[in-house]
Amino acid sequence: MTSFEAFYRDEYPGMLGIAMALVDGTSAAEDLVQEAFLSAHRRWDRVSQYDSPRAWVRRVLINRATSLRRRLASEMRAVSRVGPPEPSSPDLTPETAGVWKAVHRLPRRQQQVIALHYVGQLSMAEIADVMGCSEGAVKSHLHRARDHLRGSLATWNEREL
Amino acid sequence: MSKVDQALHRAAVETRQAAMRRRPVPLETQRRAHRQGWLTFAAAFALVVLAFGLVPWLAGIGEPAPPVGDTTPPPEPVVTSSIITETTIATAPASSCPSLDQAAPQPVEGLPEAVAETRDAIVAAARSCDFELLETLAGERFSSSFGGGGSENLSIWNDKGLEPTVTLLNLLDMGHATIPGPAGDIYVWPAAHSYETWEEVTEEEMNELARIHSEGEFDSFGAAGSYLGWRTGISENGEWMFFIAGD
Numbered sequence: 402m403t404s405f406e407a408f409y410r411d412e413y414p415g416m417l418g419i420a421m422a423l424v425d426g427t428s429a430a431e432d433l434v435q436e437a438f439l440s441a442h443r444r445w446d447r448v449s450q451y452d453s454p455r456a457w458v459r460r461v462l463i464n465r466a467t468s469l470r471r472r473l474a475s476e477m478r479a480v481s482r483v484g485p486p487e488p489s490s491p492d493l494t495p496e497t498a499g500v501w502k503a504v505h506r507l508p509r510r511q512q513q514v515i516a517l518h519y520v521g522q523l524s525m526a527e528i529a530d531v532m533g534c535s536e537g538a539v540k541s542h543l544h545r546a547r548d549h550l551r552g553s554l555a556t557w558n559e560r561e562l
Numbered sequence: 563m564s565k566v567d568q569a570l571h572r573a574a575v576e577t578r579q580a581a582m583r584r585r586p587v588p589l590e591t592q593r594r595a596h597r598q599g600w601l602t603f604a605a606a607f608a609l610v611v612l613a614f615g616l617v618p619w620l621a622g623i624g625e626p627a628p629p630v631g632d633t634t635p636p637p638e639p640v641v642t643s644s645i646i647t648e649t650t651i652a653t654a655p656a657s658s659c660p661s662l663d664q665a666a667p668q669p670v671e672g673l674p675e676a677v678a679e680t681r682d683a684i685v686a687a688a689r690s691c692d693f694e695l696l697e698t699l700a701g702e703r704f705s706s707s708f709g710g711g712g713s714e715n716l717s718i719w720n721d722k723g724l725e726p727t728v729t730l731l732n733l734l735d736m737g738h739a740t741i742p743g744p745a746g747d748i749y750v751w752p753a754a755h756s757y758e759t760w761e762e763v764t765e766e767e768m769n770e771l772a773r774i775h776s777e778g779e780f781d782s783f784g785a786a787g788s789y790l791g792w793r794t795g796i797s798e799n800g801e802w803m804f805f806i807a808g809d
Binding site for chain 2: 409410413414415417418421422427431435438439440442444447448457460461464465467468471492493494496497500501508509510515519520522533547550551554555
């Protein structure tokens with residue numbers, strides 16, 4: 402059985418990358434990753450016995466990312482009169498931050514597929530496992546996501562594309 | 563490779579590199595354990611001082627102090643008494659996950675996307691007996707008949723086995739309704755939960771409810787005046803709010 406400490410150390414960068422693609426701001430991404438690993442830590446006796454603890458903790462991560470975005474959306478509505486501060490990602494260039502901003506405007510499942518495929522470097526089968534859907538659905542989300550992005554990314558920075 | 567693909571690949575490479583540069587922060591449990599270690603030490607030190615210094619002094623001027631270490635154990639979590647005293651569903655040990663084909667809710671038309679996604683995620687986790695994942699799906703305001711608040715109280719599913727899981731799957735396979743919540747509508751299963759009186763429950767709905775409740779329980783709902791059995795709710799923005807029974 403892999404120790405939790407080793408699992409945490411090995412999986413942390415990959416998890417953080419996915420989180421950085423899913424939410425604005427590095428510290429928000431780090432909090433998200435912490436929450437996901439805490440869930441695994443609390444149940445490590447069981448989670449470590451799963452076929453893929455790696456897939457499990459990524460599933461928790463994308464669920465938590467959705468909850469966080471919902472919570473932030475309600476908070477944003479509540480403070481919309483004063484204008485919320487822009488979250489910052491000093492670790493990313495403006496171009497990359499812009500790409501993720503465009504991704505954040507996609508439907509949730511499409512965002513997840515993009516993050517897991519491009520940043521997480523997961524196979525279609527692994528993404529299907531994490532997202533709890535078929536490989537066909539993953540391919541369909543990915544195809545639609547690219548279609549959507551073709552328009553928004555071109556508008557955002559035509560020169561880059 | 564398309565231009566979109568190139569842009570995404572570039573962004574992904576940079577993001578992975580940025581993530582690699584970040585050192586893993588100590589997990590909150592480690593920091594908390596460290597803090598708790600100091601707090602425990604401080605508390606123990608204070609008790610020792612109290613025991614060897616203050617107590618004898620107090621004993622001379624008043625009633626004897628209670629013995630150090632005579633701590634009352636924390637109360638057990640309050641468990642809402644469930645009206646469910648018997649069930650037609652056989653329980654199985656939590657370690658097994660038999661086929662739940664008979665409790666396989668189909669997608670529902672007309673639900674808001676966020677509600678449908680949460681419902682689908684609950685169904686997927688429940689059908690694979692992934693109780694840990696179910697815990698993570700529960701929102702911060704989640705409440706259940708198992709006591710307490712938040713997602714942690716779902717951990718009792720690890721001991722309860724399949725019974726609540728099958729109940730949950732059966733619920734999500736029934737007709738739904740909406741009730742007003744603190745911040746928008748809450749989508750509830752079964753629809754009977756939204757009715758003011760037990761008389762409003764249709765025969766078809768009774769047949770559905772018979773999958774999780776006995777005739778005796780139906781009688782108790784009639785006596786109470788409304789449906790008080792198992793129900794679950796998801797807020798319109800997709801937060802899983804409750805899975806509860808009783809009043």
